[in-house]
Amino acid sequence: AQSVSQHNHHVILSEAASLELGCNYSYGGTVNLFWYVQYPGQHLQLLLKYFSGDPLVKGIKGFEAEFIKSKFSFNLRKPSVQWSDTAEYFCAVNDDYKLSFGAGTTVTVRA
């Protein structure tokens, strides 16, 4: 079964700073990769996904992620964060039809 590791448990940064969250999965083959976000008091929402093609994927709210197959990585980036980006971020990879999630990274953006 796939396992997913997220490198940072909690990230604190100021508005306009750049954000990068690391994500690695355990083994290769054909994978579908996802980043989900959970804003305070809300349910999990899809930020972006990679199925095939261009390894640089653009999602909603200015987020992007890069799939690097040789490194089994799918890191999430945003050049300039806003206070409203405060949330918990989960990386996930498909394990056949089900999703395997990382433990999540809490991002706190200070105004």
Add this chain to the structure above:
Amino acid sequence: GAGVSQSPRYKVAKRGQDVALRCDPISGHVSLFWYQQALGQGPEFLTYFQNEAQLDKSGLPSDRFFAERPEGSVSTLKIQRTQQEDSAVYLCASSLLIGDRGSHEQYFGPGTRLTVT
């Protein structure tokens, strides 16, 4: 409805009680998943339905956990004789169809937070 709904949103149960958690998927979604999310962790897979057929229940932690989807729409997750370690958020997700490549997006409900005292 517009999204996946779950009820109740919060449930407090005394140890040993039975609980039933309901999930209403997005209309027309064939695939339905249950996940368990412990505090400070990511969601972990419990079980998967395609229409009314339960195709995978490998993630259910014990035989006290039981899920059904009798008409291929609403699903219920039942936990018998609840224990403190069952305290978690239970998430339901649905998708149009999941092939063996998992290439369809799963839409998540708000979850049911279960606290066993």
